[in-house]
Amino acid sequence: MDTSVLLQHLSDYIELTPQEQEHFCQHLLPKKVAKRGFLLQTGQICRHSFFVHQGILRGYTLDQSGGEHLLSFAPAGWWMADLYSLFSQQPGQLFIQAMVDTEVWLLPKQAQEQLYLDIPKLERYFRILVEKSLVASQQRLIDNLSRTAEERYAQFERRFPDLISQVPQKYIASYIGVTPEFFSKMRANWLKRGNNSVPKKLSSQGCLPEAFNFP
Amino acid sequence: MDTSVLLQHLSDYIELTPQEQEHFCQHLLPKKVAKRGFLLQTGQICRHSFFVHQGILRGYTLDQSGGEHLLSFAPAGWWMADLYSLFSQQPGQLFIQAMVDTEVWLLPKQAQEQLYLDIPKLERYFRILVEKSLVASQQRLIDNLSRTAEERYAQFERRFPDLISQVPQKYIASYIGVTPEFFSKMRANWLKRGNNSVPKKLSSQGCLPEAFNFP
DNA sequence: CCTTTACCATAACCTAGATTAAGAAAACAG
DNA sequence: CTGTTTTCTTAATCTAGGTTATGGTAAAGG
Numbered sequence: 385m386d387t388s389v390l391l392q393h394l395s396d397y398i399e400l401t402p403q404e405q406e407h408f409c410q411h412l413l414p415k416k417v418a419k420r421g422f423l424l425q426t427g428q429i430c431r432h433s434f435f436v437h438q439g440i441l442r443g444y445t446l447d448q449s450g451g452e453h454l455l456s457f458a459p460a461g462w463w464m465a466d467l468y469s470l471f472s473q474q475p476g477q478l479f480i481q482a483m484v485d486t487e488v489w490l491l492p493k494q495a496q497e498q499l500y501l502d503i504p505k506l507e508r509y510f511r512i513l514v515e516k517s518l519v520a521s522q523q524r525l526i527d528n529l530s531r532t533a534e535e536r537y538a539q540f541e542r543r544f545p546d547l548i549s550q551v552p553q554k555y556i557a558s559y560i561g562v563t564p565e566f567f568s569k570m571r572a573n574w575l576k577r578g579n580n581s582v583p584k585k586l587s588s589q590g591c592l593p594e595a596f597n598f599p
Numbered sequence: 600m601d602t603s604v605l606l607q608h609l610s611d612y613i614e615l616t617p618q619e620q621e622h623f624c625q626h627l628l629p630k631k632v633a634k635r636g637f638l639l640q641t642g643q644i645c646r647h648s649f650f651v652h653q654g655i656l657r658g659y660t661l662d663q664s665g666g667e668h669l670l671s672f673a674p675a676g677w678w679m680a681d682l683y684s685l686f687s688q689q690p691g692q693l694f695i696q697a698m699v700d701t702e703v704w705l706l707p708k709q710a711q712e713q714l715y716l717d718i719p720k721l722e723r724y725f726r727i728l729v730e731k732s733l734v735a736s737q738q739r740l741i742d743n744l745s746r747t748a749e750e751r752y753a754q755f756e757r758r759f760p761d762l763i764s765q766v767p768q769k770y771i772a773s774y775i776g777v778t779p780e781f782f783s784k785m786r787a788n789w790l791k792r793g794n795n796s797v798p799k800k801l802s803s804q805g806c807l808p809e810a811f812n813f814p
Numbered sequence: 815c816c817t818t819t820a821c822c823a824t825a826a827c828c829t830a831g832a833t834t835a836a837g838a839a840a841a842c843a844g
Numbered sequence: 845c846t847g848t849t850t851t852c853t854t855a856a857t858c859t860a861g862g863t864t865a866t867g868g869t870a871a872a873g874g
Contacts, residue, residue, distance in 0.1 A: 445741055445745065447745040447746070451745065453741060453744040453745045455737060455740065455741060467730070467733060467734050467737060468734045468737070468738070471730050471731070471734060472734075477741075500723070504719050504722070507719070507722055507723060507726060508715070508722060510726065511722060511725065511726040511729065514726065514729045514730055514733055515682070515686050515729055516686070517733055518682060518729055518732055518733045518736060519682050519683045519686060519687075521733060521736040521737055521740060522670060522682065522683070522736055523683070524740060525670065525736060525739060525740055525743070526660055526668060526670060526692075528740070528743050528744070528776075529668040529743070529776045530660065530662040530666065530668045531662070532830080533830080533831075552850085552851060552852090553851085553852075554850095554851070554852085561743075561744045562830095562831065562832085563831075563832060563833080564851085564852075564853095565831095565832080565833080565834090565852095565853080565854085565855095566830085566831055566832070567852095568852060568853050568854080569831090569853085569854080569855090570831095571853095572853075572854085747860080748860080748861075767820085767821060767822085768821085768822075769821075769822085777860095777861065777862085778861075778862060778863080779821090779822080780822095780823085780824085780861095780862080780863080780864090781860085781861055781862070783822065783823055783824080784823085784824080784825090784861090785861095786823095787823075787824080
């Protein structure tokens with residue numbers, strides 16, 4: 385397992401000297417998690433940020449009646465965490481699960497704090513990522529308040545062209561906030577209406593670079 | 600107009616020397632905006648962060664059919680901005696309006712960037728605020744996906760006890776994502792059921808300190 | 815003082831999407 | 845290759861919340 389994907393990501397935002405890269409990487413712990421395996425479960429304290437080197441993670445919660453609500457996907461090149469729990473070091477409510485066999489780098493909370501002091505540029509890196517996440521999160525809020533399920537799916541399609549063919553569609557339904565049944569119906573209407581932009585393998589250029597999920 | 604509220608807020612997160620405080624304050628511009636006045640409108644580029652010294656702001660968007668969707672309130676002691684526009688310096692979609700006569704401090708984007716370099720502690724300050732905002736935004740997303748309108752109102756009540764008696768309830772309705780009519784109906788049922796926790800002047804201790812809105 | 819402009823309440827009706835319940839079709843394990 | 849599990853589809857019924865409409869009260873404002 386190598387750090388190339390992560391270092392590339394860092395270099396999109398800040399410039400680190402080879403020594404700084406070295407120092408950063410010393411704090412990383414590799415981890416493999418099999419399909420359906422968990423990196424975190426409700427009630428646990430999130431003690432690491434996870435950087436997805438390969439694979440796909442999802443973060444979701446359960447409501448009172450056991451319904452899943454998918455807060456975020458994290459394909460390769462994304463960070464993931466239960467942010468509430470990570471920042472506050474209180475027990476969180478998120479499950480973080482691998483949707484396929486996945487390899488991640490763990491960055492311990494402690495190390496992250498230390499790195500902010502050792503290499504202030506990293507504070508900038510994570511500030512910018514959090515800013516982007518916040519914008520994305522607010523946009524999703526607005527979309528949930530003001531757009532129909534179909535429009536939300538169209539957004540999703542633009543934002544995550546790759547995921548559509550890679551993850552079961554019930555998870556996509558959960559992300560945009562509808563039941564799998566309704567999602568299926570919606571899709572059927574869609575095809576009937578000739579709006580043929582549904583599953584065809586799209587421009588496979590990875591997820592849009594401005595989309596993040598955490599630090 | 601004095602900077603005490605803002606400096607107090609800063610000191611909750613970082614310690615600045617008197618000189619640093621002075622340097623920070625030199626970049627601030629005071630502004631008064633009357634009730635219903637706008638600090639920003641759709642299509643404009645957001646060139647400042649706004650710190651509410653006194654009064655209340657709201658940030659909202661319009662959908663295709665002219666419906667308002669309230670993204671955030673900012674009472675005294677909160678930061679406000681169209682974050683997408685501020686970060687990207689592209690035209691935004693938010694209206695930022697005063698709900699009562701309001702006094703704000705403007706922190707120009709340029710100055711903010713410069714201050715990150717001059718006083719790295721400020722980068723930390725804003726990083727932490729953005730982190731908290733992100734957690735709040737994600738929580739609100741989860742709530743919108745998994746809780747009923749009534750539960751969302753209960754949350755709101757806990758989170759913004761003061762606002763309830765200070766702003767017209769149609770705005771609260773918009774914030775939690777229902778129409779004013781439905782909100783009214785809900786409230787009526789509520790009272791009928793004897794759940795008498797609706798408008799009584801609650802513990803007036805200001806908004807919970809962990810709730811933010813931006814930097 | 816009277817008018818206008820917010821703001822709030824109530825009620826009848828309507829629709830997007832939930833829920834429940836099946837089956838069909840993949841994916842997967844043995 | 846066969847049995848099992850997971851995923852997808854379809855369809856009937858149901859409900860939370862939206863829409864439209866109408867009247868009422870409070871408070872700006874001339």
